[in-house]
Every structure is written in structure tokens, then in C-alpha cells.
Amino acid sequence: MIGADAMVKCLEKEGVKVVFGYPGVAICPFYNSILNSEIESVLVRTEQNAAHAASGLARVTDGIGVCAVTSGPGATNLITGIATAFADSIPMICITGQVNSELLGSDVFQEADITGAVESFVKYSYLVKDVNDIPRIFKEAFYIATTGRKGPVLIDVPIDVQNAKISNFEYPEEISLRTYKPTVKGHSQQIKRVIKELQKVKRPIICVGGGVALSQANQELIEFAEHHRIPVVSTMMGIGIMPTKHPLYFGMVGNNGKPYANRAMNEADLIIMAGARVADRAISQPDLIFDNKVLVHMDVDPAEIGKNVGPTIPLVGDAKHIFKDFEEHDFYCDSDAWVETLNGYREEMEPKRPDHPGFVDPAKFITRLSEKMEDDAIYVADVGQNQIWSCAYHVVKNGRFLTSGGMGTMGYSIPAAMGAKYAIKDKQVIAVCGDGSFQMSMMELATMRQHGINSKVIVLKNNYLGMVRQYQHFTYKDNYSVVDLAGSPDLEHISAAYNMPFFRLTSMDEMEDMLDEFLKNDSACLMEVLIDPMDLV
Amino acid sequence: MQKKVFQLLVDNTSGVLSRISGLFSRRGYNIESITAGVTADPNYTRITIVTSGDDEILDQIEKQVGKLVDVRDIKVLEPDESVYRELVLIKIRVTSENRLSVIGLVDSFKARIVDVSKESLTVEMEVKGISDSKIDNFINLLEGYEILELARTGLIGLGRGTDNVTYLP
Numbered sequence: 165m166i167g168a169d170a171m172v173k174c175l176e177k178e179g180v181k182v183v184f185g186y187p188g189v190a191i192c193p194f195y196n197s198i199l200n201s202e203i204e205s206v207l208v209r210t211e212q213n214a215a216h217a218a219s220g221l222a223r224v225t226d227g228i229g230v231c232a233v234t235s236g237p238g239a240t241n242l243i244t245g246i247a248t249a250f251a252d253s254i255p256m257i258c259i260t261g262q263v264n265s266e267l268l269g270s271d272v273f274q275e276a277d278i279t280g281a282v283e284s285f286v287k288y289s290y291l292v293k294d295v296n297d298i299p300r301i302f303k304e305a306f307y308i309a310t311t312g313r314k315g316p317v318l319i320d321v322p323i324d325v326q327n328a329k330i331s332n333f334e335y336p337e338e339i340s341l342r343t344y345k346p347t348v349k350g351h352s353q354q355i356k357r358v359i360k361e362l363q364k365v366k367r368p369i370i371c372v373g374g375g376v377a378l379s380q381a382n383q384e385l386i387e388f389a390e391h392h393r394i395p396v397v398s399t400m401m402g403i404g405i406m407p408t409k410h411p412l413y414f415g416m417v418g419n420n421g422k423p424y425a426n427r428a429m430n431e432a433d434l435i436i437m438a439g440a441r442v443a444d445r446a447i448s449q450p451d452l453i454f455d456n457k458v459l460v461h462m463d464v465d466p467a468e469i470g471k472n473v474g475p476t477i478p479l480v481g482d483a484k485h486i487f488k489d490f491e492e493h494d495f496y497c498d499s500d501a502w503v504e505t506l507n508g509y510r511e512e513m514e515p516k517r518p519d520h521p522g523f524v525d526p527a528k529f530i531t532r533l534s535e536k537m538e539d540d541a542i543y544v545a546d547v548g549q550n551q552i553w554s555c556a557y558h559v560v561k562n563g564r565f566l567t568s569g570g571m572g573t574m575g576y577s578i579p580a581a582m583g584a585k586y587a588i589k590d591k592q593v594i595a596v597c598g599d600g601s602f603q604m605s606m607m608e609l610a611t612m613r614q615h616g617i618n619s620k621v622i623v624l625k626n627n628y629l630g631m632v633r634q635y636q637h638f639t640y641k642d643n644y645s646v647v648d649l650a651g652s653p654d655l656e657h658i659s660a661a662y663n664m665p666f667f668r669l670t671s672m673d674e675m676e677d678m679l680d681e682f683l684k685n686d687s688a689c690l691m692e693v694l695i696d697p698m699d700l701v
Numbered sequence: 702m703q704k705k706v707f708q709l710l711v712d713n714t715s716g717v718l719s720r721i722s723g724l725f726s727r728r729g730y731n732i733e734s735i736t737a738g739v740t741a742d743p744n745y746t747r748i749t750i751v752t753s754g755d756d757e758i759l760d761q762i763e764k765q766v767g768k769l770v771d772v773r774d775i776k777v778l779e780p781d782e783s784v785y786r787e788l789v790l791i792k793i794r795v796t797s798e799n800r801l802s803v804i805g806l807v808d809s810f811k812a813r814i815v816d817v818s819k820e821s822l823t824v825e826m827e828v829k830g831i832s833d834s835k836i837d838n839f840i841n842l843l844e845g846y847e848i849l850e851l852a853r854t855g856l857i858g859l860g861r862g863t864d865n866v867t868y869l870p
Contacts, residue, residue: 283720284727288770291715308770342744343712343773467764470757 167295168193168326170333171259172201174302177335180230182206182221182586183259184214188234190274191261193326195232206586206615209607211238213579215245215316216605219254220583223566224542224591226380228310229583232259236274239320240281244573247285249316251570252401253378255309256316257302258286265293265322279320287315295328303336312346313465314378347466350481350489357477359495361434361458367502368394369432371417374401374569375439375463376483384487385438386410392497395506397425399440400555404565408558414506418445420552420701424509431505434458439483442472443570462486520696524669526550526624529693530557530596533622536679538592542566542584546577546597549630552701554596563591575604578621582612585619592683593619599649600629609662609690618688623655626697634700655692665689704733704831705759706778706785706858709748710867712771713739717746720769730754730762734787734855742869745773749857751831774867778858780830782865785858787828789836790815794847795822803846810839821849831856 165173171194175183182204187195198205208214211233218229229249233242239260249256262268263275279289288308290301298321305317362368376385382405389396389412396406397417406413415422417429429435435457442461454473461468461475462483469478479486517527530553534543545554545567558565566584568576581595597605602623612619629647636644659666667682669675669691682691711717718737725732733751740747752762767775778785795803800822807814807824816823828836840848860866 279716280719283723313768341770344770465768467761467768470764471761474757 165330165333166193166197166326167292167298167321167328167330168197169200170295170298170330171302171321171326172197172203173333174299174335175203175230176201178228178302178306180228183230183232184208184217184221184583185232185259186211186214186234186238188236188238188261188274190235190263190323191232191238191259191326193323194259194261194321206611208579208611211241212245212575213582213605213608213611215242215249215256215258216573216576216579217583217586218256219245219249219252220544220566220580221587222254222256223377223580224564224584225587228255228257228306230257230259234261234274235263235278236276238274239278240276243282243285246282246316246318248568248571248573248576250285250287252374252568253314254316255314257305257309258316258318260318260320261326262291262320262322264324266324268322279318282318285316286318287313289318289320291320292322292325295325295330296332298325298330299333299335303339304341307339307341308344312348346464347480348464348482348485350462350479350486352489354477354479355486355489356493358436358460358479359490359493361460361477362392362497363495365434365458366498367432368434368436368497368499369428370394370396370436370438371399371429371440372396372402372405372438373399373440376402376405377439379439379464379483381439381482381484381487382406384484384491388487388490391491392495393499393503394436394497395428395499395503397421397428399443399569400445400567401569402440403555403558404560404563407562408560412503414510416555420445420555422513422556423515424506424513427509427513428506432457434460436460436462437475438462439464441468444472520699522671523696523699524672524675524693526553526693526695526699527557528672529624529669529675530554531559532675533594533596533679534559536683537563537594539563541592541594542581542588544577544581544584544593544595546595546601547572547574547631548598548601549626549634549699549701550596550598550601550624552631553624556701574601577601578605578608581619581621582608582617585617586615594622595619596622596624598630599623599625599627599652603649603652606658609658609664609688612688613662613664618686620682620689620691622691622693624693624695625655626695626699627652628697630697630699631701633697637700655690659690667691669693702753702755703759704751704753706783706831706856707750707752707763707766708776708778708858708860709750709766710740710773711746711748712773713744713746714771717771718748720771721748721750721766724765724769725750725752725762728761728765730758734853736855736857740869745869749778749855751856776860776865778860780832783858783860785828785830785856787856788854789826789828790823790850790852791826791839792816792821792823792849792851793843794820794849796820799846806839806842810835812839828856
């Protein structure tokens, strides 16, 4: 057995079913060994998308994604994907081939110091120097990536280590990390303090973030909110944790959020931030003041607590554990009047969008699309105006809403949807992107065709980098600079080139029928939706 | 702004120092000094960092460093509960005329001369605290002399007594 066989064996032991990647000489021993395994390999068309696909898979399976690329440019191309996963705390193993270990540091062909380069985007990284360390390192890497605050872990394996004979392969049963011990269980004293406050306040609210989804605490959260009738708002990463139409859910907060969600945050006298970073986009509403409020900050990462805003009660631990612990205490929270007030705000303050005659309205389109999608469908939003519309108008029933929240990486949706669909073949998976983000990842249509991955792609086409155009509209008085997408390909031709059914929606009249037809089609297909280039989010 | 001394116990792996110093630089934290050396248990390295910032920054430093995978623990070495030491070497240009007066200064500071050449004297001096001004005072008194080179080890320290010891297996 050689190192490469051991790497594959480690993945098998961890239950990995698929590796997204792109080979090159330095990772060829691994890709040769994987042929003898049940593990499947998916060839993406550029390395960044291997990481996004692994991210999509990790998120919908509540598991971990794996990608494997070669040294040098293969590894550096992966970095944006790794950084995207890191910003959203997505567990992932990134395997990179490396040049011969004896040549390390001598700038040979396709050498890049990838462990050094990704240092600020990974939870941890390894450079394997001894083939006998492979089992221990893989075991540790999977453990580190999936525990505490989750995140990507990179393993860089020089080609000679992959080819070296391993004397005795034994996959460790136990982890013995001397220095890494994440906190999971919340402090019981702190939980009691929160309950004491909850009994005193009149206007409590929970703001959920991606951390709740990552700890698979959706059910616990909903039960907690329902039991004590506490209204819920969410950050962008927290969309879909609670169904959109749930009577206690009041939308996304932040500068792109719902006005009534922001008002609810402002008027609340107790806020529980659950698995949310209190980051700038969510909290930058100028009038949000934390004075005279009890702020409870629940996060598995102690460094997030107090980073952006000082909490009254810090609660370090895993959301699932903490919500369960809450349920062991009996208490009453008097919030009926508050919920009624918020219901009033929701009715009064729903923003009205101007009409855009002659075009499809993206708001109505996204609402109808998501209402027609299957209950447990997975909706992947890209980045740009499409993302903001998706956040605002998408109706989550019992499915998932995925997007690149922290990093805002354009081109995320198609590969992430591909990874999600690969993992859960019987669920409907739809990527919604703009014509800018589409062209950043359109090469993956080939991957979808090659591997029979039937996720669907919707392109909201306005011939502009809409979000930047909108920014230039407000900030530079319509002095547009480098935002015109003239020269873009005809998507009908693109569809034909990839042998995919094509739909072009040009007016609201055709919308219902075309959506039905699009959703009914079992194969991978592409829909172009013509929206007003001057539309604003 | 206040100064703080952090004491870290970290896994003795390759790259651990760059992981920690990289965290300081990318998050914009100050490092006034950093020293690293293996402990009695060769699996661990002890790192002492002198840093400065306001309370929020110092709190973030403690948390961000503490969550690095390689860091077993991070403690604050409070001045009144710790002993600190730093060693400084100063090479001063001397001539046969002024050598004796430099030696007089060195003696009055209870410093030691560790190297003598025709044109220079090298002095070793010990610092015992983060706000110890001995070096500055000495340098001030050297006005008129040329300091050829100066090197400092950076501060190290240990907590007093056994209350705050991390016992290794």
C-alpha cells in the first residue's frame, strides 16, 4: 500500500462518497488509487468550483465535502472556494497535490506554498511529510473540520509521499489532539440568567444565523420559539431555518433586509443572537441601537462574542445543545402583545416595488418560483441583485436556501447546486444567478452533463453587473464604469451547445405556464429571465 | 491603550509561530515582542507575547489566539502576579580615553560587560518588567557615545506560585 491508497482508504473510512476535483501530475497517485474505490470523482471545469460543489454537498447533507486538486495553479485556483467556505463555516476537506518534498522551497514547476497561502482562510492545514502520518492527519482533519465552529481544512501531500510505501495502515479510532478542545455545551449559569431575563422582558426576539443550520438545530429553535412565543428574524445565512410563512418569522434583518424585521430588532428589549456573527451587513442599519437592550449572544466560537458588539450575556456553545437545555426549564414569556405589534408592522411595512412594464418582475418571479418548487427543494442564490431579491422574495417551505453570505462570491450558485444535487438526487435543486455570475461558472454546465447532475439553472438577465450598476447609480450619479455585459453569449445557443432544454421568459403573462414546464422537466435545464436593466433591489 | 503580556502554550509543530504571528498581522494587532522556546515537555512550545491595545482588542486577541487549533492555552501574565525577564545586549563604541567612564556607567546600572575590543564594549543588561525604564535611562545617559548595535531577547515570564500552572500529562 502506498500513501495515495492510504488517502483513499481514509476517505472511505470517513464515509466519503464523492470527490470533486481536477487532476494534475502532483495529485495523480491519488487519482489513480481512487479508481480502485467506490468513491466517485467528479471532474469540475475549474478548481474553484470543486470547493463550491463540496460546499453545496456539505450543506445539504449536514456532512462534509471533499475536493482534490493538483499543486501550484490547481491549489491557488481553489483558494477563493476555500475562503468562501471559511466565511460561512462550511466543513470541507481540501486535498492538494504538492511537488516532491525534497524539492519544496526551490520554486520548481507548479510549486506553490499553499498551506502558507490559505493560512487565513482555513481552520487548519497540514503539509504531510511522512507517509505514516496520513491516517492520523486525515482523522484529525475530518474531526477539526466538523467540530466546534466548522470550516475547511487543507491537506497538502507531496507526490513522493503519495507514492511512498506505508508500512502499516491503521485508521485511528480515537482522536488525541493535545491543544484543540471546542466548547459545545452552554454554561448552565448563563442559561439561567437568560431565562431570568426572558421572564422580565416584554419584547424578546431571536435573530438566527447560519450557525443554527450548521448545528442542525432548526427543529429545536422552532420548538423554543413556538413554546415561548418569541418572534424570529434571521441574517442572510439564517434564511430557511424557519419556514418563511411561519407566523413567528419576520424576515431577514440588515441593510438589505425587511424594514419590519429591522424595526423589530430596534424595538426589542431582548435580542438573542443565535449562531450569528453580528456582522456589518446584518447590523449596519444606522438606527439599530443596542443600549437599553439585553443582548444574548449565542455562538460556538467564543471569539465572535463581543467582537462587533458587547453582549450582556455571552453564551458559548452549540445552538442545538443550548436550545435543548432551555427546554429543560419551565418559564413563561409574556410576548402576545409584542407578536401582535410585529404582525401589524409586517402588514404595513412590506416594501412596494414599482412596476417594470415589458419585463419580468424578479420579485414576483422568485416568489412564484419558490412557491411552485417542491416542499423540500433546495434553492441556491448567487451573488448580486439576484441574491438580494432571492433573500427578500423566496419562500422557504421545508427545504434549504443556500448562498455565499460571508464572502459574497460570484459564481457560487451553479457549482454549489451541482454539489447539492449530486448528494441528494431525489430533491429539486435550482441555482438562481445573474448574467454576471452565470458567466463566472457556466463552464460547469459541462460537468453537469458529464455526470448526469440534473440541477437547474435560472439566469436573471439584465446585461449588467446589476449590483455594481446600482451602486454607481446612487454613488456616482449613473456614471457607469465597467458594468456593461455587452458581448455576453446567447443563452439559447449555450443551452444547445450543452444539449440542455432552454426556456426564455420575456413577460409576466407566460410566467405561470413556463415555470410549470421548467419545473416539470426532469433533466438539467436552463431558463433565461429578462428583467429590467434599470431595476433596483 | 495598555500593555499586556500573554503567555501561550502551543503544540510544537512546524509553522506554529507563523500561524500566531500571521494572525496578529492580518487582524492588525500589535506585537511589541514575541519569544518562543520549547518547554520541559518537547511536545510543547511556550510563546510570550507583549502586546498593546484597548480592552476590546486585548479581549479579541486572547479569544482569537485561544481558538487556533495549535494553541493549548493562553493566559495573561499580570504584572503583580508574575515574574518577567528580558535580556538586552548593547554594543557601544569606545576609545581608550572614554572607556573608563562607560565602565563606570555600566557599574552604576549593575549591568555586566560581556565583550571588550579595542573599539567597543558590549554590555548585558536585565529588564524585569514591561514598564521597566532601565534601558531607556541607560541609553539616555549614553548620549555622546555611539551605540553600534542593540539586541533584545524579548520579554519572557511566568506566573508566581502554583495557582495558575497548566499541568501537562
